[in-house]
Amino acid sequence: MKLFGSTISPFARRIAVSLNVLGLPYEFVRLSTSKQPDEVRKINPLTRIPAVTLDNGETIIESWAILDEIDQIVGPDQALIPASGSARRQVLQTVSLGVGCAEKSVWAYYEVTKRPEEKVHQPWLQHNEAQVLAGYTNLEDQLKNAGVDSLFRSDSRLNQAGITCAVSFRFTAFVRPELDIRGAAPKLAEFSDECEAMDVFNSVAVG
Ligand SMILES: N[C@@H](CCC(=O)N[C@@H](CS)C(=O)NCC(=O)O)C(=O)O
Known part of the structure; x- marks a missing residue:
């Protein structure tokens, strides 16, 4: 399996960490949408990361679809999202909150990095950051x-809710340090630190 993306992308990183946690072998092909758009477009017509190429040559885009395939590969006993019932609903809802925090952090990050400084719209930036903090x-x-x-x-095993929330939290702290999410969510910060100290996370450290 080949994973195309970068370690700053929370969506690519949650896949890398999931593969590490499950012990599945993969090649991490580092690609940036801003620096190598043509390379990325060859794999994903939307010019977005992450994307994965399976050993049979099929390509999958969108992190949730990739993670779903990974859970299919390892089967229900090892899957990072429980197969059914309230356990599944609960994990999916927590994953959704974590993904939402990552998405809105990306929106805030793009607002300040993709626009000339004088065109940054502060109310929109604050709107996105408020959503991140609320999450x-x-x-x-x-x-x-x-x-x-x-x-x-x-x-007793780290599930997809834990992986996604830890990866999202680290991403936000990295790209929007002025938000002080560590102060707003100290227990989550502690959990994030514990995760980042593990090889499965720090072998694909943010950056
Ligand atoms: N919903 C997508 C989000 C992927 C995403 O937003 N990727 C960003 C990098 S973190 C990207 O490719 N940005 C470039 C763009 O959208 O133009 C997923 O979960 O895979």
Whole structure:
């Protein structure tokens, strides 16, 4: 399997970490949409990362579709999202919050990096950042009430909710340090630090 993307992308990174956690071999082909758009377009007509090429030559785009395929490959006992029922719903909802925080962080990041400074629209930037903070604050509250095992692990193993939320949190802290999400969500920050100390995360460190 080949994973095309970069470690700054939270969407590519959650796939890399998932493959590491599951011990699945892959080649990480580092590609940037801004520096190598033509290369990226050959793999994904939308010129976006991540994309994965399976061993049979098929290409899959969109991180959720790639993660779904990875869960299919390893089967229900190892899958990072439970197969059914309330356990599945709960993990998917937590993943959705984590992905939402990553998406809105990307929007805020693009607002300040893709526009000339005088064209940055502050109300829109603040709107996106407020959404990011609200997402992490909600996760923090859930963490306080339910604990790490219930929110981020299934059968004592890190699940996709834990991976996605840890990757998103690290991404936001990296690209929007002025938001101080660590201060707003200290328990989540602690969980993020624990994850980032693990080989499966730090072998694909943000940046
Ligand atoms: N929903 C997509 C989001 C992917 C995404 O936003 N990728 C960014 C990099 S983090 C990208 O390719 N940006 C370039 C662009 O959209 O033009 C996924 O989950 O894979």
